[in-house]
Amino acid sequence: MSADIEDPNAPIHEPRLWRDNGWTARVVKNNDDEGWAVEMYRAGQVEPALIGPWTMGRDKKNPKPLDTNAFNTLVKTAHEVVRRHEQAQHALLHKEVVLMLESGRVTVTLDVVPDEDDPHAWLAATDAEGGEIGRVRVAPSFKLNSTSAAAWVEGGCGKPR
Structure with a gap:
């Protein structure tokens, strides 16, 4: 230099x-x-x-x-x-709800991606061992709480309404 x-x-x-x-x-x-x-x-x-x-x-x-x-x-x-x-x-940007279901403990997370051009979020569910049960893209305004998480998991982890 x-x-x-x-x-x-x-x-x-x-x-x-x-x-x-x-x-x-x-x-x-x-x-x-x-x-x-x-x-x-x-x-x-x-x-x-x-x-x-x-x-x-x-x-x-x-x-x-x-x-x-x-x-x-x-x-x-x-x-x-x-x-x-x-x-x-x-x-x-990160929310988490833990559910105790008949099948065991399930953790549901919502991770917001604050992209200026394409804001979105990922809704995901994992079992007690950390295995992914489901994952779906949702609006960043999705309201995650125990009721919405349970409905989503019990509904098969498809696109929430």
Whole structure:
């Protein structure tokens, strides 16, 4: 690599810009007031995972410089925000109902595929050993609950009404 071409993953430890371990913290002027804010970006992402207020320095005019401890705390916080967002997204797109039928335990899942051009969902049923009983494509608005799941399984796992 040429010396004049910067490695985009190389660590940076500057007072207002800190990049390390797949994260970048950038201290910026807060447009909402006279203070400062910090933006946390995960490597490869264009939108910040976290934006929060940043502490003023001793002169009460400029921001406090970033340091190792502050950066590590910001990374931990941003990582938790991303994790909670991923969990919430999974909960929106994945539903599960467990039925106890005469034939045994059956798990029915609904997995929404949020495709812009062709949104749909997959309704699937598996037995207690994990074997697939049935699988069918349904509308992403399909309401999965114990009643609809039982009706679908007892009806032979065909296209639900």
